[in-house]
Amino acid sequence: MNILNAAYEIARFLEDEEIPYFIIGGLALQHWGEPRLTRDVDITVLVAPERYEAFVDAVLKNFPSRIPDAREFALRHRVLLVQTQERVPLDISLGIPGYEEDAFRRAAIVEYEGIGKLRLVAPEDLIIHKCVAGRPRDIEDVEGILIRQYLSLNISLIKKWLEVFRKVIDTHNPVQLFEHALKDAEEILKKSGSDL
Numbered sequence: 001m002n003i004l005n006a007a008y009e010i011a012r013f014l015e016d017e018e019i020p021y022f023i024i025g026g027l028a029l030q031h032w033g034e035p036r037l038t039r040d041v042d043i044t045v046l047v048a049p050e051r052y053e054a055f056v057d058a059v060l061k062n063f064p065s066r067i068p069d070a071r072e073f074a075l076r077h078r079v080l081l082v083q084t085q086e087r088v089p090l091d092i093s094l095g096i097p098g099y100e101e102d103a104f105r106r107a108a109i110v111e112y113e114g115i116g117k118l119r120l121v122a123p124e125d126l127i128i129h130k131c132v133a134g135r136p137r138d139i140e141d142v143e144g145i146l147i148r149q150y151l152s153l154n155i156s157l158i159k160k161w162l163e164v165f166r167k168v169i170d171t172h173n174p175v176q177l178f179e180h181a182l183k184d185a186e187e188i189l190k191k192s193g194s195d196l
Contacts, residue, residue, distance in 0.1 A: 022107040056080060124154050134172040146182060
């Protein structure tokens, strides 16, 4: 419940500041895929470049930093490392225009009983993020999301964006990772008797 309260706290702050956001990471995974324990709240925001310094300062005025040079780190790496008063870590990433502008339009409003409404990354975009990251745990998560959400996912959208990212990733092929996870998920769904 502390995680959800922390998510609600930062979400209300961002809404008051009129900053578009969506929650990614463990909280989004708990909703769209196989639940996994999470101890922090990962958020992506969309801030105009000319407002970025003012945004960083406003966040640091309202949320304690987790590192000594949080302002400089945020301006250099586009990630704010702060926490709530209850010491729940918040990782606030500055979104990049282009893909993430599209992703903000697809974000889903989810109502949490006893907490309120939170804006979560869409399942397609969570899959895209995880295929781009490409860690073994991320691919397991992709398979879990596909199994839980398969009938309502826009597979062509996922493939379209992964093809774009494939051209700039030199550590792995995100399209290939997705295709493998999709094939595994389809096999599991077939064995369980689900209609594809």
